Amino acid sequence: MGHQDAQDKDRMVSDFSHADPVADQALDWYVRLRDGKPDAATRADFLAWLAEDPRHEEEYRGLQILWNSKPFLNAVKALPVDRSELMRPRRRSWPLRVAALAASVLLAAGIWQYSSLTVAFQADYITATGAQMHIPLPDGSTMLLNTDTAVALDFDAGRRHVRLLQGEAFFDVVHDPAHPFTVSGQYGEVEVLGTAFAVRTGADEDEVVLERGRVQVLCLCDGKDKAVLAPGETVSITASAVSPVHAADPSATLAWREGRIIFENARLGDVLEELRRYHRGAILVADDRVNQMKVTGNYRLDDVEGAVRTLADAAEVGFYRVPGGLIILR
Template sequence: MRHQDAQDKDRTDSDFTHTDPVVDQALGWFLRLRDGKQDAATRADFRAWLAKDPRHEEEFRGLEIVWNSEPFLEAVKALPVARSALMRPSGPRWPRRAAALAASILIAAGIWQYPALTIALQADYVTATGAQRRVLLPDGSMMLLNTDTAVALDFGAGRRHIRLLRGEAYLDVVHDAAHPFTVSGRYGEVEVLGTAFSVRTGANEDAVILERGRVQVLCLCDGKDRAVLQPGETVSITAASVSPVHAADTSATLAWREGRIVFEDAPLGDVLDELRRYHGGAILVADERVNQLKVTGNYRLDDVEGAVRTLADVAGAGFHRVPGGLIILR
């Protein structure tokens, strides 16, 4: 046991990683500042790191919120090995070994959902996977949230602004020329006076689809790259630019409002990517050739498993369901 304890003490922050490098750095500083041995140079380095990028302080402070949140504490209490290491009195700072143990337990157990928790803390409205929610906004406009979506509202002092934190929202906006209506995603912002459109944010781009009216879409990168959409048009926005305007089949792309997914001659892999948004478990494809097969269909979103089973039959692929919601096609 003494040998194992020594190994534990020698473990470094690199043993625990997060897919977002900034969050990973924040975790490293978080553990480092709780070992009780930081000196003036360490504190100076930490302040320099915070000042380097606004996200650094945001992620670090958010991690402190997670650390003290009820889900974290309940998770620790549920694990005897963690409880014994973490719940004994240890002064104002936890020992480094205990902090590292907590981080490893949460990561390994899939409990540490820092990005999801920070979004939930910012959001005014949230939908679960597979759910939708209709919201009447303070100005009388209507907002329909799609699966796994979170939004924050700002309707104070004449403002009409929505921040799409995650997912997809359809908006039917009441006309008010004196108070423009804006929606911002991760990469772009939409400005309207009175119209109906959808905004979807993803890991690498935002997408805007206009059903009726007229909107202006601009890139948050510098505010200069922009596009004006007419009904039946779509555009995507990345961290660097706004794409050319393309025609959109709104009856298909907005079919989710009626609880359906519609596609024609689309790669099965793309269709499965869309269905994954509405499925609580994972959908895996063991043979890449299956992803390339072209399929056409119109399916209900409240029965994702049934849709995948039918698509597997069409593609000639085997369908296997594993307890816990995991679906495998091969």
């Protein structure tokens, strides 16, 4: 691990706040002892903390196993006990491979949610992970924000413009030929006169799905690459182009409006990727063969853990839930 990676890892661990104060203390000690070279005073303080409560030792040991590292071994060298006994797991029942995978996903998938100050300062409305918000707009149109979504509005001087800063939103637009309604994402802009459609923005592309009416989709790259959608069609926009128009099933694609996720003969990996958007923790698959399995279902989005558990049972794979909201399938 490089120096910058180590700093990032320390920052992620130290910034995480656990509901259990003992777990918080263990996390704090983990960061302080990560390099395995505590001075005498630090080591003495650590050993005193261990002696205060048997849970302290167990929480730290569980964290050390979870992150697949060795600060604990180095810090207890002076303890007058059998270290092999000290390191023996007591209540933890996670397989070591699962623990190692947990460590990797905590770093890579971002189990701790950080608020983007840039988005917060720009946004007029923001939804939390797993939440939705119905918003009446000044012109009589309506907007429904999906999970982890932020938007900025501009309805001054006859303008009707919404900027989708992140996430996904559905719009039911009041017809007004004199004042076109526009929605811009990261890479594209949608222009309508009166219609109902959804826009979703991501790291690599924007997606537009039309339920009724008619819209024109422009690439913000140069404004020349464009597409016109009819009901039941979808298109994606990247930093350089608008994709060909494809058929879509709005009743399934937009089922999130009713708090559902619907899929038929879909890759389990794709389904899990969608469910991750509604889960405050992280969902990890240990074996890529599991991702390739085909599944069909209709699940509630307010019970992501239950949906994943049912999918795991259907795929006949193990389901593990690690403290902190991490779910692992293997």
